[in-house]
Amino acid sequence: MVQVKSLADLQNLKASLQNKLELREKGEKADSLVQIKVAMATCGIASGAKKIMEYFMNELEKRSIGAVVTQTGCMGYCYAEPTVEVKLPNQEPVVFGYVDLKKVDEIIEKYIKNGELVNGIIPVNYETIDDNNK
Amino acid sequence: MEFVNLIIDNKPVKVEKGTSILKAAHSVGIDIPTLCYMSLGDMNIENKPGGCRICVVEVEGRKNLAPACCTDAHTDMVIKTNTMRVLNSRRTVLELILSDHPADCLICAKSGNCELQSMAHKLGVRKIHYKGEMSTYKEDFSPTIIRDMDKCIMCRRCEMMCNKVQTVGALWGINRGFQSVVSPAFEMDLEKSTCTYCGQCVAVCPTGALTEVDHTNQVIGALADPKKTVVVQTAPAVRAALGEEFGMKPGTLVTGKLTAALRRLGFDYVFDTDFAADLTIMEEGTELLGRLGRHLAGDKTVKLPMLTSCCPGWVNFFEKQFPELKDIPSTARSPQQMFGAIAKTYFADQIKVERKDMMVISVMPCLAKKWECQRDEFATDGSPDVDFSISTRELANLIKGANIDFNSLPDEEFDNPMGESTGAGVIFGTTGGVIEAAVRTAYELQTKKKLEKVDFEELRGFEGVREATIDFDGLPIRIGIAHGLGNARKLLEDIKAGKSNFHAIEIMACPGGCIGGGGQPLHHGDSSILKARQMALYEEDKNKPIRKSHENPFIVKLYKEFLGKPMSEKAHHLLHTHYFDKKNEFIIE
Amino acid sequence: MHLLVCGGTGCRASASDAIVGKLQKELDEKNLQDEVQVVMTGCFGFCEKGPIVKVLPDNTFYVQVTPDNAKEIIEEHVIKGRKVEHLLYKDPTTKKEISDSKHMGFYKKQLRIALRNCGVINPENIDEAIARDAYSALAKVLGEMTPEQAIQEMIDSGLRGRGGGGFPTGLKWKIALSNKADQKYVVCNADEGDPGAFMDRSILEGDPHSVIEAMAINGYCIGATKGLVYIRAEYPLAIERLKTAIKQAREYGLLGKNILGTGFDFDIELRYGAGAFVCGEETALIHSMEGERGEPTFKPPFPAESGYLGKPTNVNNVETYANIPVIYLKGANWFNKIGTDKSKGTKVFALAGKINNVGLIEVPMGTTLREVIYEIGGGIKDGKKFKAVQTGGPSGGCLTEKHLDTPIDYDNLIASGSMMGSGGMIVMDEDDCMVSIARFYLEFTVEESCGKCSPCRIGNKRLHEQLDVICKGKGTKDDLEKLKNLSLVIKDTSLCGLGQTSPNPVLSTLDNFYHEYIEHVHDKKCRAGVCKDLMKYLIDNEHCVGCTACARVCPVGAIAGERKGPHTIDQTICIKCGACMEKCKFNAISVQ
């Protein structure tokens, strides 16, 4: 278990974690690794996000696509739950709303495999503090 | 001491820091009306939930009106207590309270003595603009207290008395919003709760929500029955308070008028509970000396301290909450019950009246007495030693109802043999009095010496828990005193933990003792009234020719003719009792 | 290449379907269907200028596109690579065309500070949080600042409590620091009880570490070693995630003894609410944590002097805490440049009701209601007419058309007769009856009043009853005066914030929709058709053929008439169930 015992520890840990995440994003397997985040707050789960997440995991494995599927909190698009963010290697992330199992198939087949966007994209309509800083 | 300067209604005011606006205003003669607020300053009892919102005032610079009872005065505050905004708010709030209160004032037990009624009168409410649904609850008749919660205004005084002061835990705020009310658990009847019938909830209730069970009709019935010989006894604290019901100054002693009134009402024999108090001292004092003697002789089985047992509220309290201590209190019955037992045996024989034809009525400052006289232990073949107990307030109603002009009555004497008493019996009515009376007798019986100074100032006062060591001619006797059940609890916890080193402890359930009993004229939160009543009792004691119980000639005669000696078998049978474990035990099925 | 066509409700209404069809047709004709995909998206949040077409990968942003423009877009942009100038958005100040949406300031109305990690990190993985700077602010404060300096930074930032009242956070901390005691407490109020608000829950579910970190900072600043989170028991997921986060922080040594080797101890426990709205009030919350009925007590003493277990206690809400780490990392000067003069930073709103894009949004203070409703929220659902927006939940008020351009901040909302509250924002349309809305909120208050003080306990009940009478068509004009007086007295005399604000929905609707009240009491009409008792079902003699279908279906026998003759409804019997209207095949029955 990591124990963060000093300020230096925290900085080191942060740096290494950022590296790790970056590796995950841009690393050796950059050509093959797809990142998928499923919004799993109460509203997402209420609209079936759990099933979507499981389906993604199973299907990606079945179809031999290297991907990391994680959960995340509310993205704010409650009207369009369940929502899923898909980030292809070296590309801007794209958010899909109203995702059902059929849509998952479509996303895998069209977007993940061929880079073709499919209906149901939700344009990101906010800035984060990272943007604001610039 | 730090002071603050402020302005109330254009008057400059200087008060100690931490003083409420209400008290600050009062100090310059500005009276802000209050409803839920109540303070018995001398006993550190204060109820200020800030709930009724009648006492609101305008504080310059504040957005909302401030409740005067719980807002502290600060330097440079500018306060207005009577602007149109304040007056409109006050009246509107009162109208709201009245809109959820039955308007049956004409036949309400509290009519004429109701703080809500007085407030409506004071604020000149003539119409209730906001009408609507009224809250209704089931009525609860216990042997002593009636709860008619439709009349509750949620001042929470009863809840505060029951929990903070008495630690009885029978009443609590339940539900929320419009349905909220003060109630026993599960809205069960008080009878099934941990209630001790101390009656302090009734004593502070501003409306007719909490009242005593009225036994005046039973008394009238007994008096009207030509076949019955009706004997009445009046407790010491009654004579110091009854006058208030007839407009007299608090602390006016009305012993003589009281006797005269009882006679006019038609009682056949007018006796004094003080006589029985003297008898109690003989029994309890002897019991104490017995336990003390065995303790000094090295008997490890003897239980000390001995606790007094003349207060029925207190007996209910330890039976329900400290049953493990039930063999510590004295086994002596209370004066009321000793009186009943002697009246229906010794005295009945003397006047040749059969038990079934005699009725004993007691006038008590207490509501728990109503329940005590109904206990099975205090009846012979179903016939109680004391038939009915009425409160000081009920007696006042009887007198008023009988067209007796109390104030112009002559002073009369009690009848004999059970009307003669000593100063020791009189002070039973105040905290510290029972133990002082016991000391006067025990000292002489133990030391066989004459007690020169009978006033034990160290046992007197209003402090919730007091202790003193009395020198019994070289033998230090440690004495504890508690009034109010919350204070009693502190001493009981010590005893349970084995930390108590007292020889004897006096406990009275009500703050102040019987003078502040649940059956007394309402004090409406004025503790100076209680103080005046206490002074009156010490005054009567001082003026008595005999001030030690064992010197009461009629008591001496009673032992000689009837009982033998204190703690004799006959005394045991008639004057002592035993206690029960009344704690709930859960049996899981 | 991708052509993204906005499929948000607003754009859809103005023919985005047709645009997609046209684009597709053009592509097919030019045999480009394999190279260029046309995709329908969710709302871009710029409905005013819709329909919108965005071209990827160059981010060109076309506004107010019609189906007729499809050909032009394909021929010019797709084939020749030239932008269609006249479809580009023109900056309203410079009047210059902007092609790349990344440079369109108006487009990104939202700024996420409190929600910075929500929907970005995996909330159950502390590593992801740390990689995004979690606990760096704590490290900075512990390592570089004294409590006094840290509090000064908070004061300088201008952050105000996000729970409702808007008390300056730094000042609150300063008072708590100044009260000496052997033990102090830091409490996070997560008892979000506004019906229709879910900001705090979303933050706890999406980024629990930001709250934990801020509480630790708060503890350091005021000298408290114990933190408590008072959280609604109805939030099981938030509870789980928070528990996980606390556990992970402990394992990393970021909670517990000697944090980061600085000698500072701090740990957090959870306390559960049990469904009492009044427990959002801090004294009630503290009583509830102590195992008592959640009844508020009069302040002073403030919790900062005597709070949990009688010790100095600082209470802040979830969103307030979520802002705090960033403030320390980026500095008070960064934060206090965002927002308005007296309200700094951003505010999270739960946007709901009759609006297209229901969701969680975060905007800088000073954003107008119009921007929120029409640009972020995508406008009113089903193309209906906007009527009101309710902010501040049961403590707030209903704002109307004329308030739409008011910049949102604490003071402006209060001046308009509403309040910020915790951030619920409910949009209402022409189908909502404002008297009924006021009654709805009062029903809530009556249910949630603790019952301690008489104006709130009885007054709100009477308000509710009075509103009910009006909705039933039995009110008079005098009743409106009574409503107003009663409302003002309840506000003026109630014990706590609940009662002091509960009449706001009544007062604000009386102010802004007085005509609707008048219609109810005078004309006995409810324009929205919500108040059943004010509705009348009528049979039009001209259309009625006397088929008797309505008479047969009427459950109370209110309809009489001869076969083949005109029928009539006895209004005194009719219960307004609407069955007759449904049954009538000749459109002879109407509702008034």
Added chain:
Amino acid sequence: MSSVKIKLNPKEVEKLKEVCTSFNNEGGELINVLHKAQGIFGYLPAEVQEIVAAELNVPVAKVYGVVTFYSFFTMIPKGLHPISVCTGTACYVRGAEKVLDEFRRRLKIQVGETSADGKFSLSCLRCVGACGLAPVVMVGEKVYGRVSPDGVAEILAEYE
């Protein structure tokens, strides 16, 4: 000693006492204990409150005062399938009232009641935070979004 007979499962009572012990029989933990107790028994009958009061050494009147203050606590056993209709503002303006009426009509019970066969109980709750799906109904743990009065029969049919 006055004995109060209690009809409860002894194993569950044991569990409850363990819960009290785990909170050090501390009166200040009353609400936490009640949460756990409701978790064990499904509701808080008078008997359970008596035991909690005795274990934590607080007046049973206080326990009852607390139980009746908080809407989360119930003294009525919930149905096998507890139905909660969200009556938060977002759901209200989107027609929750009509949905609730339909449940009332079909189940023939009022809010706070349980059907005679113990199958369904009906309650209201304030916002599950799924306002995007308003009006929302929960049956047990399952959330139903965008419910219309016509959809009520369908939902109930799932549990028949």
